[in-house]
Amino acid sequence: MSSFEFPGEYYEIMRGDFRDLAAETEFLSSLAPAGGRVLDLGCGTGTNLRELGARGFSCLGADQSACFIEYARGRGGEGVEYVHGRAEDFVTDDRFDLVYSLFMTLNYLPRAELRGVLRKVRGLLRPGGHVVLEFGHLLNFVEGFQQHTVGHHRGDDGVLITRLARQAINPHAANWRNEETLLVRDREGRVSLYDNFFDQAVLTGPEVRDLLDDAGLRTVAEYGGFRKEPAPFHGRGPLVIVATAKDGDSE
Ligand SMILES: C[S@@+](CC[C@H](N)C(=O)[O-])C[C@H]1O[C@@H](n2cnc3c(N)ncnc32)[C@H](O)[C@@H]1O
Structure with a gap:
């Protein structure tokens, strides 16, 4: 999902x-x-x-x-x-x-x-x-595995996205779950939050x-x-x- x-x-x-x-x-x-x-x-x-x-x-x-x-x-x-x-x-x-x-x-x-x-x-x-x-x-998944990551992404127009990601692996289902919160400062300086998640088959x-x-x-x-x-x-x-x-x- x-x-x-x-x-x-x-x-x-x-x-x-x-x-x-x-x-x-x-x-x-x-x-x-x-x-x-x-x-x-x-x-x-x-x-x-x-x-x-x-x-x-x-x-x-x-x-x-x-x-x-x-x-x-x-x-x-x-x-x-x-x-x-x-x-x-x-x-x-x-x-x-x-x-x-x-x-x-x-x-x-x-x-x-x-x-x-x-x-x-x-x-x-x-x-x-x-x-x-x-x-x-x-090995992409195994080597890239980090329980928590924080990344920053900047748009040309002052938008700043901070991506706080939490990862978990279920080895029995060969499934990788990523849950992330996106903290966005828009071009007017307002801040909003979005939750995103996805499962990936390994x-x-x-x-x-x-x-x-x-x-x-x-x-x-x-x-x-x-x-x-x-x-x-x-x-x-x-x-x-x-x-x-x-x-x-x-x-
Ligand atoms: C990492 S994004 C890649 C999107 C695009 N291919 C690109 O290169 O920017 C993964 C995409 O897969 C879509 N997706 C996930 N599961 C899907 C499914 N079962 N059927 C169709 N799209 C799906 C998501 O909505 C998301 O847009």
Whole structure:
């Protein structure tokens, strides 16, 4: 379960501190034909889709956060549309040249739903289409574990977000829980508080490769980041997997 129900503009500020958007855009753009159809599962505030829309792709995003989808719709963007809902429940007759899920969103899906979601993704591909999954795997969580963290994130306009996070691991369920309080000073100097929490499945590379295989998807490349860094040795760091349909065709 996860919430992510807080103003999208604050998420965007924090995301900017963690991510390399230019590299993500370049990487994703290279995997779809010009003007191709793109689906972002767990699109958050639509950050990636706005970039791809500006490059002429036809974009659809789905996310379970009502706040984030409202923010994304408000930001607009050429050729970008959004659906509010869980990836598990997403249905469409549409087909896509590129389906992706970035920034650990795969880890947010309930473990029991992963198989079904990846099979569905396979069925959503156009002939020659690609899937890109970026997820955190086992040692990411183990090495990154801290019971309490405090981080500060600053917007350009005087917004200051202090993120107080509490983390817990349930090893029997291979589940990681993050509970955080966001203390926000807005541009007028007012202070507000938001609670956010999320559970993440602690995945391993082999587990995800098996799930892709089961879904009829073939891994064609693995990287440690969107600048095509080498895939991390012994599972440290995020893993970016690119896959295509095994038979190279759509359903
Ligand atoms: C860390 S954010 C990443 C968002 C976006 N992919 C990005 O790169 O900024 C994780 C996102 O996953 C979404 N999410 C979590 N569980 C989900 C689910 N079951 N279905 C769809 N979206 C989900 C959250 O609402 C949140 O927007």
